[in-house]
Amino acid sequence: MSQSIEVLNLRTQRDFQYVLKMETQMKGLKAKFRQIEDDRKTLMTKHFQELKEKMDELLPLIPVLEQYKTDAKLITQFKEEIRNLSAVLTGIQEEIGAYDYEELHQRVLSLETRLRDCMKKLIDLKKRKEEEKRQQKGEA
Known part of the structure; x- marks a missing residue:
């Protein structure tokens, strides 16, 4: 169980870094959208192609985010099971500790x-x- 949690933790950290990187790219896209609004006629074709390429780069983010959500739920379940197990073990230890x-x-x-x-x-x-x-x- 601890190995699974460690693997999930490493994958979650990796995914989080990926999300942060994608956030920067998304902010860049937002700036490009503003730029397109300011100068639609001359730059429309060029920026549209750039946006399309950026969106294509961002498409893999969707399954990563879905996996991230699934992993977060799994970690929450593991934490709850560990809490329950700890309580049971503490009870057993207290009971056995008396003898x-x-x-x-x-x-x-x-x-x-x-x-x-x-x-x-x-x-x-x-x-x-x-x-x-x-x-x-x-x-x-």
């Missing part, structure tokens, strides 16, 4: 013994009921 290993081992052994005792009682009870049924059939 040392030997004490936990003794508790497990005690629970196993109690479970075996319960199983024996159930088996004995079952045998008694079967014996009672046999006796009732023998009397009948």
